[in-house]
Amino acid sequence: MTANELIRLSASAMAAKLAAGEITSVELTQAHLDRIADVDHGDRGVNAFLHVNAEEALAVAADVDARRAAGEELHELAGVPIAIKDLIVTKGQPTTAGSKILEGWMSPYDATVIKKIRAARMPMLGKTNLDEFAMGSSTEHSAYGPTRNPWDLDRIPGGSGGGSAAAVAAFEAPFALGTDTGGSIRQPGAVTGTVGVKPTYGAVSRYGAIAMASSLDQIGPVSRTVLDSALLQEVIGGHDPFDSTSLTDPSIGLAAAARLGNVKGMKIGIIKELHGEGYQAGVENRFNESLELLRSAGAEIVEVSCPNFGYALGAYYLIMPSEASSNLAKFDGVRFGMRTLPTEGPLTIERVMGATRAAGFGDEVKRRIILGTYALSAGYYDAYYGSAQKVRTLIQRDFAAAFEQVDVLISPTSPVTAFKLGEKLDDPLAMYLNDVATIPANMAGVPGLTLPGGLADEDGLPVGIQLLAPAREDARLYRVGAVLESLLEAQWGGPILDQAPVLASTATVAEEAN
């Protein structure tokens, strides 16, 4: 098997080949590092990675190979490499959160999910690009340049986790970790033709994920197949005493659910408010196709109404910035990260903090800090933050009522396919609307999964299908998601990414330019 064939396997297929001794982890890891070197850099590179962790990844791979050779019992995913969204802190690699304010910062501790990745002996390929502090839907708000969509390098890969999604779509990594506050795993998954899951709030420890909005943030898997996400969530999930909001449920049964292979008799609800008007025609078409396939597989499709979802976006844009304004207060140049001195006037700590934050934060981050500070201010709190929390309760009730009627809910993940870089950069409201279908899950803490639903007729770009389940019923997503995935792939004659254009080597281009 050539290196190019190797990197196109699913993570579970890679794991099987490692276990069978057909390939080594060093070989597999090197193949991915070569792919990153080939397509990620330069003006027309994907730019999914902010840091490549070659040395450590190869050392972990070699260690896995040695242990396997010695007959040691290893984790199922041992030796399968992974990419990490650069919002998650890692020892030995810089963590920037996509911001200048943290440029070069090295965390002295590992996030809980990183400890689990290390315990499973999965080589970490590096840190992936994101909108600054995960604030955005296009990865254009990264201080380190946008990531490009492997389907069309002039288009956005979604955000905030555009780096993780693009890396997986471009075969630079078999899977990756993302974080999802309002859709940052699922919307990039939708526009890059990959799978992404936002687990139930509390199912995966947030310890070591740089907080944007604590009550909404969740770490989750990014992959090319539903089964791979299930396997990865099993690795990273479970109770963590370092996260008071983490659930006590064990992280098991997800891969088994993905392998179950039937949806007969399941009730699946179309959310009336999350399709139709405002959704691209090609998105609607692929969504309806998926409904037909599920119906043909024996699922019952019904329509449910979640009347308060219409207020979700507005409430989200009060709660999220409020929490973010508080969580980002610590970035002040005093203890860590960048420090900028005022160019004139007295040198007081307040002015150093001000100068640092003025120079270190990008516009979108400043916009949200200002919004949140305003919403929490005395005299406005009740009208803004207080009202938004009430809306949140209404959304939770809508979900509860819907799940009385159905087992899972279904909708398009994003109303549109990937748009052009720069197209919505000056129109924050247009940018925010990309998350209209993903935000309700965060507001209610319920799990959501996106999987590729095909290509839109009008632009040939990937469309995402979103599944939602009740809290702590993540397994249902994997069960239904895997069935729909296999039905769709049977239609396509293989994975959707087989239809993606071949990426030109930017390494060659760069050499020629020299």
Place this chain on the structure above:
Amino acid sequence: MSVDTILSFEEAMEKYEPVLGFEVHVELNTKTKMFSSAPNVFGDEPNSNVNEVCLGLPGVLPVVNKKAVESSILIGLALNCKIAPHSTFARKQYFYPDTPKNFQTSQYDDPICYDGWIDIELEDGTVFHVEIERAHMEEDAGKLTHMGGSTGRIQGADYSLVDYNRSGVPLVEIVTKTIEGAGSRAPELAKAYVAAIREIVKNLGVSEAKMEHGNVRCDANVSLRPHGQEKLGTRTETKNVNSLRAVENAVKFEIQRHAAVLDSGVAITQETRHWHEDTKSTTSGRPKSDADDYRYFPEPDLVPIVTTAEWVEELRSRLPEPPAERRKRLQGDWGYTDLEFRDVVNAGLMDEIEETVAAGASAAAARKWWMGEIARRAKLADVDPAALGVSPAVVVEIEKLIASGAINDKLARKVLDGVLEGEGTPAEVVAKRGLAVVSDDGALQTAIDEALAAQPDVAEKIRGGKVQAVGAIVGGVMKVTRGQADAGRVRELILKTLGVEG
């Protein structure tokens, strides 16, 4: 720094009625911090007792210290508070380098303890009923040391040092309701209130309770209003009052300063004031209005604290006897006069005397030793009497030696010297130093005969009936025996020798 004019306290009292309020911060003595596993230890190398959580590094999350919650509930129960079945944390937001996250995690809307009271007894026995509004949990800030400049404050400093060892140390903030009707007793009440809180938390074992270490810190709110006026005056909040005496003096000073300001027809500025022990006065801090906007909102990283009735009752069963009741009981048991007992309390020797009595000494003997010889030596050594190195068992043993006639009071002091110099138990010191009373009548008789022979005129006086002259002979005998004789026995033998009835 401008010097404030003040009115005499008496004049201030004639014109105005003071209203008080206290916020007392108690640092808990838990092993680890409020929200992290970093050690909670005072006085270590700066920035050594820290980890990523209490430094507020990116990505960290808080976890509530259960022991700190229990200590907070114990304090609430001791202050007759209600314990909230459900209480939450909130973020109090302000940018300051002693607060690593630039917000303090505290309780806001729903404190764990609320609606309590405590009776405060002044020295003359007057009792004031002080109502407690709330006792809530929060985390301490780091400690800033401002370098350069003359005042030690941030204004005028060249730079500041931060020690985050204190950052995240568990605090309980005890807030009173407004205290009215103290009148001229207000400064005294202020001192007594803080003393009572300190005693309670020490008695509960939940705090080291050392004001000099900042374990107990008081912010004293003072306002004045003309007699008969219902509406409260504008208050000031005096910080940095780090001893009981400072609490009393600061309240007194603020009353006098307010009175002078009001008399001049100017309104009081609502602000924090800083107490200066050197000048015994306060200076203006920062303006503080009720509209200070800390943008409080519920802490999303923590789940609510839920207290079950079983848990609270289990904690209640651990409560020690309340200090005021204990004092009443002990004074009754020991039979001390009010004055004697107050001296014991003020000397901080109640625990030692209680232990000494429990170990078998009489209450009178225990007081005699602790308030007398031990306190005197402690003062010379500049340590607390309890820290001098005399255990209750030593006092009991010395008392037994005296009672058996083996030593007398004078020798007993020498025995104490020996014990303090590490020569062993009192009995061992007696043996090693040869301090036993000379009770061999033969040896005494020789000494008496010699003394009588040396002072024939005195002997003659005694024979003539002037029995009180016997003291001179006793003194001579004691000198010869280097104090090791039983003076009573010596007196008996002298009179017997001279054939005189005693």
